[in-house]
Amino acid sequence: MKREQLAIFDGQYVRDHLSYPDCIRVVRDAMEALSASTTRQLLRTMIPLGSGRTFAQMPGALGEREMFGAKMISVFADPSSPGLRRHRGVVLLFEPDEGEPVAIADAEEITHIRTAAATAVATDALARADARTLLIVGTGGQARTHLRALPLVRDFDRVHIWGRSFDKAVSLAAEFAAIGAEAVSDLEAATSRADVICTLTTSAEPVILGAWLRPGTHVNLVGSSGPGPVEADNALVAMSRYIADSRASALDAAAEFLVAKQAGVVTDDHIVAEIGEVLLGRVPGRRSADEITLYKSLGHAVQDLAVAAHLYRSSLS
Template sequence: MKRDELTIFDSEAVREKLSYPDCIAVVRKAMKALSSGETRQLLRTMLSLGPGRTFAQMPGALGEHDMFGTKTISVFADPRSPGLRRHRGLVVLFEPEEGRPVCVADAEEITHIRTAAATAVATDALARADARTLLIVGTGGQAHTHLKALPLVRDFDRVIIWGRSPEKAAALAAEYAHLNAEPATDLRAAAGVADVICTLTTASEPVVRGEWVKPGTHVNLVGSSGPGPVEVDSALVVNSRYIADSRASALDAAAEFLVARDSGLIEDAHIVGEIGEVLLGRIEGRRSDQDITVYKSLGHAVQDLAAAAHLYRSSLA
């Protein structure tokens, strides 16, 4: 590869070269680095282009003398699949010596994989060691990636899949029959038996309620990435040990938390800390088998940049 050559990873190349075990390791390191202050990032900026159309930028640096760059994406409603959104864009990476752009990677595929990898890291840190039943709420692209990542951190013997379309839930369960996946039509009952719940929807109103969730459950809130749409009710937030990927991002854009806080049910201090602080041993994650733990995923720029840097460095090797 020539020194000034720009390396490009299209969606197929990202899927081929960014393995889930590697991405889980990369994201774990990035989360720890963010919480220890080694990395820098700005809050995501979003420009509304009308209903169902958003343009966003997420800049960051992996370290003072490490790679830096940005993720630039459009988040548009999919006209062919009402209720679904597509995250299309690019991750652009610069090297730290001369400031040259060295890598461009498909942002949609990186987002799919690194989001699931981050959920796996959080689940490994916060779920009970004996968690055996997984509930996936949603049937879109993130459902697929989470079904690939989460079994790498827990030995689930039962996987339940719920979606607004029973047909899609059944089809997804059939595709993942090797995980003992089964479709569910009663979400309340499914939530009541789950040890780990992942909400991966575009819902604007709560689909999972706190009264449904048994003590000891770990919940990953992934689908809502900005103020407004909520996937769970305030009761679940209030009753949880609430941990964010980034405290600053959660105070700015964690919809479920903001609704509960603005209703006077909790204060900012309800955010126990960041998942990186748990990984570093600075704060406790799960304190007992009775805790309901919540991990709020909003996504870091440094997660995307770390994944792209791993792809780039692996290509050089």
Template structure:
């Protein structure tokens, strides 16, 4: 039998090989490649298996001649904390010469890192240069990955952590207080009024951020909801914002907040101004004025995961060759 050369990267190996500065650049390049039409991917498909239980598949190719593969992931609500969802799964990669599978990586860890990296890319491209106050809404795993990524692209003098359970927000602050200027925000509205950049990172089913709270000039990253149904922000904020998607096709299919505002008759499909890749390529401005409310809707797409996994594999290969 042919000896298997399949490399397997668990969570710790992913963390060792996929550092945040590198992932930010990898995701940035992947977003531009998507908008240039160089990559191939299908829309995410989901099999719902009862309340709080979903199995999702995300296939794609980095180019016609590049590595290809798929992410398969389960998104399950946690029995001890129904408001928190856990992403578990695998990213499987194939090489483009013989079509052999070459690696499997822990999808949960890849997702944590590349999602925060994508937010960082969008924030750098769309937030005002003088943004100094960051508000993170949520207390799950993504708040920690965003605390790793966002300080790499901005100078934040205050970082506010808000959660529906204040004790959980305090726990986040306790972890980070020696590294970053973090503090608990007990009132979501008051925190939003102060913030220059806001990230919604929750599993909320109804809005935790309202348009009437958001000041002109704020940049908002809407990250927590990855399919139709649960919304983190209200229709007014969607309608008031300059709306940029990670993938236009994905947003039209599954961006819950966009779809809700559209169903309410407040916006049409052309409210999606651009993909973030078009902004990065200089084809469309991410921000036109200092007073504009800009919004990046992050659904995540296969190309981001595959580019991150390809980077992990290539870095591993270079290490074993030296």
């Protein structure tokens, strides 16, 4: 069944119709399919347009007889907020029977929600079952979506937020007072107390150091999505059980891993699995209570397409 006209899902529609539990389920299925090789996709291509300006394309197909399409976005620095970037664009969805375009969805809102959902999927698979303290590093839009998604997979009784601006951290914590969020100013101390850490920054240099972590911590590196900016040091990369959303993407664009590899600290074999392989039971995730696990999020076309397909199918009912 198809609409008679091209469906347009703007940002407000995505926010209103894409629930976090549904998105977590959709992304989990998509990452399993990616690692099972039932999807088809290419590495993203990025066209530099000058300082702080990039155009990126991420094509893919959810299966041989499934929806296909592409995410196309501009990644521009926000001149009013140095260090912040906006991801504006669309997800274009085609149906598999006649190859007809059926939907265009706001990519910025899908990216915000599905990235947090993917982190939640990885945290559910890799964090200790008794994880109780969450640390969010960053105060932007991704911090907000992660604060909505992560409590769906673990019962946190302490939620700490750190930002370069303490005032912004205080303001964000006030928004999430219902889950007990509080701002912290000492990042090293907060890191040493955390069970789950999510880095959601645009920092060019490490904000989290391996020496700060306690045994059993799970780390989600989310902020850096290409070569260059790093959020964690080589020691953290080397000491962790390193799991990526996509092995091919990590080898191409996972900044923290590439820096550690260039320094001779790790080799390609340090990427022990894709998260989909863990979800499918092909590779163990966490192997002990004291192991430090790391999930590197780069984002993937199959996540965006799966979410857009979910929105489209839901709109038909």
